[in-house]
Structures are given as structure tokens and as C-alpha cells.
Amino acid sequence: MAVHETYTCKDCSFEFTDQESLFFYNHNLNIIEEYTHLVSTAGISRGSKIQGRIYESYCKHCDKYIETYYITYVDCPEYNSEEIIDIVKSGIKNGLKRLKNETITKIEELKEIRLRKEYKIEKRPNSIAKYILKKLSNLSQEEKNEIINRHLEICVKLVELEGCEYKADIKDFDSEKEAIEYCKRHAFGNFFDEIDREISWNSNFFKRKLKYLYRVEYWDSEEFYNITTINCPKCGNEVYKFINPNYPCPNCEGELIHTRTLCAD
Ligand SMILES: [Zn+2]
Ligand SMILES: [Zn+2]
Secondary structure: OEEEEEEEEOOOOOEEEEOOOEEEEEOOOOEEEEEOOOHHHOOOOOOOOEEEEEEEEEEOOOOEEEEEEEEEEEOOOOOOHHHHHHHHHHHHHHHHHHHHHHHHHHHHHHHHHHHOOOEEEEEEEOHHHHHHHHHOOOOOHHHHHHHHHHOEEEEEEEOOOOOOEEEEEHHHOOOHHHHHHHHHHHHHHHHHHHHHHHHHHHHHHHHHHHOEEEEEEEOOHHHHHHOOEEEOOOOOOEEEOOOOOOOOOOOOOOOEEEEEEEEEO
16 A cells, blocks of 8 residues: 655645655666556566665755655666666656656547547436335336336436436426436536546646656665755755655745645555
8 A cells, every 4th residue: 555645844835745656677668667555556566677766855946856766676687786777767768758658648538538528318217216116016007107207317428438427306307308407517517527637637747757857876775864965966956865844845944744644555
């Protein structure tokens, strides 16, 4: 399970979520793949010969996040340590290219889905009618029909999107037409909101990734805990190695406080 902790500055608007990202080198694609500890990602790095974990910091002079890839595991006797670092660096670059293409395709797909408006309307007995009919099984057909007609619901479904539907009891409206309009409005409302949310999440994620600077280092536990700063790879200024409440806000030196915990599995 991955635990995402969010920290917010008490003095400025700086906010940061620690994703506890890990990485591994995908030899076949020549890319660095990033992931977090989830049930769905269990074992994803198995067999990879270069693995590690990512820590984020932020340089206010450059207004850029810095991701440091700490190599924690290597099993490539054929390469020296400099060559391994080069492999990771080019893997990061290739991974970003792939992410860019994937994001563009995903957003295009979502925009295309947003344009579809095909829906189908179903008229069916609601749950009350079903319940009554089940309980009173010795009714005549005429009596059954009367119950069904009294308890009808309208359901509007989007054809291409499973699970995107809205239903309402006809008797709650002045006419069947009104019930249909109501359902359409709600079904499409949910649908568009959901798609819009997904589009903006994807483009924000990628935009944020483009704002990163990258560093690659070998993990050295002693150095890791004793030296708390790194040099920004762009401007050279010292910045804190981590973003968390043990360190001041990287933007204004104010106090960082823990504001949210999100568990994902
Ligand atoms: Zn900088
Ligand atoms: Zn601040």
C-alpha cells in the first residue's frame, strides 16, 4: 500500500505531496519506469537490474522541482558506476518521451469520447414494482400490469460508456418526457464532469513533470542522512534534499505542516 502525505506551508501557498515513488530500469524499452507500492504494481520491478527510489526537492530560484533518482540496487557487472548513471539518465529521458506520447494520446481519446452523445432510453419496472410482484405471485396478469404501470422508471444510458446512467421514477414528474430530460441532464452532467476531471489530471501531471530537474546518485545511507542539502542541477544553489516537516518550506523558509494522508492500494 502506498501512503501519500501532503505538506502545506503555513506562510505561503506551497503544497507538496510525497508519492513515495520508486523506479526501475526497463531493459527492453530502455526506459526508467516509475511506480508506487500498490497491489497492482507488486512485483513490477522484478528482474530489473537497476532499481531505486526517488526523492523530490524544490528550487525557488529556478521555480522547479528536482527529482533525485537514488540507485539502491544494481546487478550489471558489465558496466562501471559512471555507465550505470548514464543508463539511468537516458532511461529517464526516454521515459519522459513515452509519458508525453501516452498523455497526448490519452487526452485525445478522452476528448473524442466527450464528443459522443449517443444514449439509449429504457423504460422498466422500478425496484418497488419488482418487489411487489415477487411477493404477490398469485396476481392476475391485469393486476400485475397495473402495478408495473404505476411503478415505472426511466433510465438513460450513454451507449459507449458502461455504468454511466441515470434513472428516475416517472411518477415523480409531470410527464415521461420531463423524466427523460431530467435523466439526460444528470447522466451527461456526470459524464462530462468525469471526463473533464480526467483530462485536467492528465495534462497537469504532465505539465508538472516537465517542470522537473533530474539528478541521479548512488544511495549511500550515511551520506543520505547526514547531508541534508543538494545542489540544484540548474543554478547550483543549495536546496533541502527532502520536502517534509523536518525541513523549512523550500519556497519561503516558513513552517511546513502535514495536512493530508491518502492511502492508495
Ligand atoms: Zn535552481
Ligand atoms: Zn512557504
